[in-house]
Amino acid sequence: MRKYLHVLNIGIQNQLVYRVNFLFRACFGLLPLIAMISVWRTIYSGQSNDVGGYTLSQMISYYLVVTLVDMLTAVNEDDWQIAADIKDGNISQFLVKPIDYMRYRLCLFFAGRTIYTVVAIVPVAIFFFVQRQYLVLPGDAATFGWFALSIVMTALLQFFSAYAMALLAFWVLEVSTFIFILFAFEYLAGGHLFPLDILPPALANVLNYTPFPYQLYFPVSIYVGRTSGAALYQGLLTQFIWVVLAYLFARFMWARGIRKYSAVGG
Amino acid sequence: MDHEDIKGRGEVATGGHGDIRPIALSLHPQVSLVTPCLGGSLRRYASLYAAMWKNSVVREMSFKTNFLLWIFVELLWFALQLSFFAVIYSHTDHIGDWTKWQVVLLIGTSHFVQQIFQALFLTNITQLSELIRTGKLDFMLLLPVNTRFIVSLRQVDLGGFVNAASALVVIGYALHRLDITPGMGQFACFALLMVAGVLIHYSLMLLLASISFWTVRAQSIVWGYYSLFNIARFPDAAFSGFFKVFFTFAVPMLLVANVPARLLAHTLTTPARMVLVALMCVVCFVVSEIGWRFALKHYTSASS
Numbered sequence: 001m002r003k004y005l006h007v008l009n010i011g012i013q014n015q016l017v018y019r020v021n022f023l024f025r026a027c028f029g030l031l032p033l034i035a036m037i038s039v040w041r042t043i044y045s046g047q048s049n050d051v052g053g054y055t056l057s058q059m060i061s062y063y064l065v066v067t068l069v070d071m072l073t074a075v076n077e078d079d080w081q082i083a084a085d086i087k088d089g090n091i092s093q094f095l096v097k098p099i100d101y102m103r104y105r106l107c108l109f110f111a112g113r114t115i116y117t118v119v120a121i122v123p124v125a126i127f128f129f130v131q132r133q134y135l136v137l138p139g140d141a142a143t144f145g146w147f148a149l150s151i152v153m154t155a156l157l158q159f160f161s162a163y164a165m166a167l168l169a170f171w172v173l174e175v176s177t178f179i180f181i182l183f184a185f186e187y188l189a190g191g192h193l194f195p196l197d198i199l200p201p202a203l204a205n206v207l208n209y210t211p212f213p214y215q216l217y218f219p220v221s222i223y224v225g226r227t228s229g230a231a232l233y234q235g236l237l238t239q240f241i242w243v244v245l246a247y248l249f250a251r252f253m254w255a256r257g258i259r260k261y262s263a264v265g266g
Numbered sequence: 267m268d269h270e271d272i273k274g275r276g277e278v279a280t281g282g283h284g285d286i287r288p289i290a291l292s293l294h295p296q297v298s299l300v301t302p303c304l305g306g307s308l309r310r311y312a313s314l315y316a317a318m319w320k321n322s323v324v325r326e327m328s329f330k331t332n333f334l335l336w337i338f339v340e341l342l343w344f345a346l347q348l349s350f351f352a353v354i355y356s357h358t359d360h361i362g363d364w365t366k367w368q369v370v371l372l373i374g375t376s377h378f379v380q381q382i383f384q385a386l387f388l389t390n391i392t393q394l395s396e397l398i399r400t401g402k403l404d405f406m407l408l409l410p411v412n413t414r415f416i417v418s419l420r421q422v423d424l425g426g427f428v429n430a431a432s433a434l435v436v437i438g439y440a441l442h443r444l445d446i447t448p449g450m451g452q453f454a455c456f457a458l459l460m461v462a463g464v465l466i467h468y469s470l471m472l473l474l475a476s477i478s479f480w481t482v483r484a485q486s487i488v489w490g491y492y493s494l495f496n497i498a499r500f501p502d503a504a505f506s507g508f509f510k511v512f513f514t515f516a517v518p519m520l521l522v523a524n525v526p527a528r529l530l531a532h533t534l535t536t537p538a539r540m541v542l543v544a545l546m547c548v549v550c551f552v553v554s555e556i557g558w559r560f561a562l563k564h565y566t567s568a569s570s
Contacts, residue, residue, distance in 0.1 A: 025486050025489050028493040031494060031496070032496045034509060035504070038500075038505050042504040046360060047358055174329075174335075177332065177335040177336060177339055181338070184346055193346075193350045194353055194354070198353065
């Protein structure tokens with residue numbers, strides 16, 4: 001276990017190098033968020049009824065919390081690095097060392113998210129403060145706890161699915177297009193663009209059978225109070241099952257890929 | 267809306283077009299290295315550019331599957347933007363004074379500008395930080411051509427033209443739904459506005475990339491680009507106050523697609539807006555040239 005703590009430590013030191021990049025990203029990332037909020041404000045001011053049961057404050061809070069969850073859990077460059085490690089033959093060393101590559105990458109992922117959050121929290125907090133009149137808080141402490149638990153599972157699900165996708169590099173030379181295609185679906189079906197429950201109910205139901213909502217939408221919906229009671233526990237269980245499935249799939253991909261691996265350039 | 271921006275994450279990590287092959291072209295026998303007069307210089311740059319085109323076509327055609335897959339990825343993201351507004355318009359019938367098909371027209375227009383920009387400039391400019399990091403910029407500075415020219419135009423991304431065509435289809439369909447048949451004059455103005463839009467994108471992107479002379483890696487710059495230029499496809503009526511002023515007069519993102527879309531949709535209140543686009547285009551270009559020269563002055567070679 002201690003060796004992974006070392007990896008975490010080294011990862012954090014490495015990531016610190018990119019603090020200016022992270023700040024740059026976090027600040028620019030606020031622009032589309034402002035645009036999105038402006039669009040919804042204009043829509044709400046032009047009509048008297050709610051949109052899909054969301055008040056304006058709930059709608060804006062939705063996007064604010066999406067930003068927060070994204071900051072904490074989004075896979076940044078991990079998938080590109082994993083694919084590059086395979087292509088360049090860098091993973092050979094992990095095959096002979098007593099280090100598990102997946103745990104190694106998971107440590108680096110956590111290190112990256114930690115540093116990103118530490119840097120990005122400044123502009124994000126300022127922005128939250130500016131928008132505070134619209135920011136609704138969860139009803140009670142328990143909701144907040146479930147929200148936090150769900151974020152952890154979201155992070156794991158994000159990581160395992162990105163990891164499994166990156167392992168495609170064992171078979172194809174150029175994985176980026178596949179990553180983008182999956183990412184496009186995740187963007188739409190994960191709730192980045194709009195809350196999924198403003199979709200027609202039939203469509204929203206279908207999406208619930210995919211892992212995508214659990215990669216972002218689910219924790220946010222807990223926060224804004226759209227998922228509660230029995231649906232909450234059922235959702236948490238479903239999310240947990242998706243995490244386990246993604247983990248097993250990633251392990252499976254690795255086991256198959258390693259057989260194909262030919263250590264180019266190692 | 268930040269759906270396309272993350273896409274920038276891998277843009278640089280992907281192509282691996284980091285080599286400087288096209289540079290060899292300047293030594294190509296048919297390209298004269300002397301510049302006797304302005305006409306000759308223009309001809310020389312034209313033949314240089316033609317050679318770069320040829321090189322790009324050869325390059326793209328050697329990775330056919332990848333070429334097609336990238337077109338598919340771009341189409342998918344385009345569809346994503348459209349579906350976002352489709353969902354919004356299932357809950358409302360107007361954003362400010364913009365109706366549904368007018369917004370579709372706007373998204374098509376913004377996509378068109380962005381794809382043409384991508385085809386001609388994007389890959390080249392995102393490579394700038396890599397050229398600086400590896401010291402390859404030294405070679406370019408030594409070439410007997412304008413460095414900005416070679417840095418900006420080395421490669422052509424042909425997929426961008428295919429995707430620009432898909433944007434035209436969407437624009438055409440939106441016009442059909444709006445029951446509008448634009449006249450020749452409108453078409454001409456629209457085309458000019460498109461050129462101005464692409465140049466505005468280009469100037470701003472070069473300024474953004476010039477930051478990498480000091481710090482910040484390419485991925486973050488592409489990311490910044492997508493975040494910034496995303497704003498172009500939002501209807502201007504959604505904004506007010508400082509944000510609107512800033513993105514009209516400082517970073518004219520709210521002019522690039524909104525003005526031409528309004529022109530076609532007959533909702534342009536005054537032709538002065540079109541003059542403003544032309545004016546901002548010139549301003550952006552001049553500022554980017556100043557910024558570029560300033561950045562070059564601070565260039566200290568990285569490795570060699």
